[in-house]
Amino acid sequence: MLNIKALTFDVFGTVVDWRSSIIAEGEAFAAGRGGALAEVDWNAFALAWRARYQPAMERVRAGETGFVKLDLLHRQNLEEVLDEFGLADLDEADRQNLNLIWHRLQPWPDTVAGLARLKQRFILATLSNGNVRLIVDMARHAGLPWDMVLGAEIAGHYKPQPQSYLNSAAVLDLEPSECLMVAAHNSDLVAAGTVGFATAFVCRPTEYGPDQDFDQAAENDFDFVADDFLHLAAQLGC
Amino acid sequence: MLNIKALTFDVFGTVVDWRSSIIAEGEAFAAGRGGALAEVDWNAFALAWRARYQPAMERVRAGETGFVKLDLLHRQNLEEVLDEFGLADLDEADRQNLNLIWHRLQPWPDTVAGLARLKQRFILATLSNGNVRLIVDMARHAGLPWDMVLGAEIAGHYKPQPQSYLNSAAVLDLEPSECLMVAAHNSDLVAAGTVGFATAFVCRPTEYGPDQDFDQAAENDFDFVADDFLHLAAQLGC
Numbered sequence A, B: 001m002l003n004i005k006a007l008t009f010d011v012f013g014t015v016v017d018w019r020s021s022i023i024a025e026g027e028a029f030a031a032g033r034g035g036a037l038a039e040v041d042w043n044a045f046a047l048a049w050r051a052r053y054q055p056a057m058e059r060v061r062a063g064e065t066g067f068v069k070l071d072l073l074h075r076q077n078l079e080e081v082l083d084e085f086g087l088a089d090l091d092e093a094d095r096q097n098l099n100l101i102w103h104r105l106q107p108w109p110d111t112v113a114g115l116a117r118l119k120q121r122f123i124l125a126t127l128s129n130g131n132v133r134l135i136v137d138m139a140r141h142a143g144l145p146w147d148m149v150l151g152a153e154i155a156g157h158y159k160p161q162p163q164s165y166l167n168s169a170a171v172l173d174l175e176p177s178e179c180l181m182v183a184a185h186n187s188d189l190v191a192a193g194t195v196g197f198a199t200a201f202v203c204r205p206t207e208y209g210p211d212q213d214f215d216q217a218a219e220n221d222f223d224f225v226a227d228d229f230l231h232l233a234a235q236l237g238c
Helices: A018-030 A035-039 A042-051 A053-061 A070-084 A092-104 A111-119 A132-142 A162-171 A186-194 A229-235 B018-030 B035-039 B042-051 B053-061 B070-084 B092-104 B111-119 B132-142 B162-171 B186-194 B229-235
Strands: A006-009 A123-128 A148-151 A179-183 A198-202 A224-226 B006-009 B123-128 B148-151 B179-183 B198-202 B224-226
Touching (some): A018 A035, A018 A042, A042 A070, A053 A070, A070 A092, A111 A123, A123 A162, A132 A148, A148 B148, A162 A186, A179 A186, A198 A229, A224 A229, B018 B035, B018 B042, B042 B070, B053 B070, B123 B162, B162 B179, B162 B186, B198 B229
Parallel strands (some): A006 A179, B006 B123, B006 B179, B123 B148
């Protein structure tokens, strides 16, 4: 019954492992430097930074400000996290470098091989809250073969607002039902499904670390449920 | 002095050979069919179709209508050309198939190898009047490794309007001077240069056929002048 022509991907957590990437980058950044930097728990730092993600976008979604690129929200959140971790004396170059970690996130082990298989049969687009330059830099860094970068910046709205999905489908000249939203987050898929997208849950049970106790399984009747991108490719006949 | 981070490409004529592609597709389409189809001069057909391109966009640029995707302008132009060539009885499926030729255009012989070299060092984006789905389909068909599809649909303005260039640079978070516009058309490069883009003329002297008597050489002081994409890659140190 499904007539899927494009796969649209959530990126942070679904395609890339932001937590491990920030830990690795943070530890490399701090290596050989003393003071408060030597004391940072980078796992806690990553989680604290990410915890400010939804509240920052919510200010945009609520109309308190016009659309702002995620790079800027990440930077505003970084300022707060640096204060919280006693790193208020980092200079501007260090702050810029840390903020660009999001442009250099590492894929999950199955990501690149899975996308290569899926691309043989479907248009592959991002449908992320990341801004275009962030997603483009990440793709070049990690070797992600997107046909198109869509999502919040192109749509002018942050997920889970309906326009983020609907405007993205419209750019591809596709009906929502011709787009399969791929995400590791139940809430993203529920929102996409509500506006008519097909849905695929890909489980990333350690996105937030070994103690993660949410998004461990599909909680709705999604069209596909997969352990990783290779498993999804197999289900889609790729 | 240049600090180029992205190459932005004109597509029709610069990246792909639309004339030869339409001739080949048209001849294959007509093969074995009689009537007026058997009599069509597909070179003349291609040129007639393309001749309606700028006037159609000019209606959008002049504000006579809101922004319309190029696929629709191509289709409106196709109706006129079919009438002109005595093909008014073609059915809807044939018309849709012909209009999609623009999604299946073939690259010039140097295009794919040249882009692969240029991609090692620069972000590669389209900055075309083609709509996103057209450019995405073409890229998948021809193997064009774009990092991002920009241009008219994303910018909301057709070239050579300044916003088409400036909005495209803004999506990449780049200054115009960090973008190198690559085109086979002097007028495109003059418009890009006026808003601060660096410029590269790549000569495609037979885009309109062996008798083409314009755009045979760079007519302004562009930053680069190249015989093809491999020559451009060499000049850019790729």
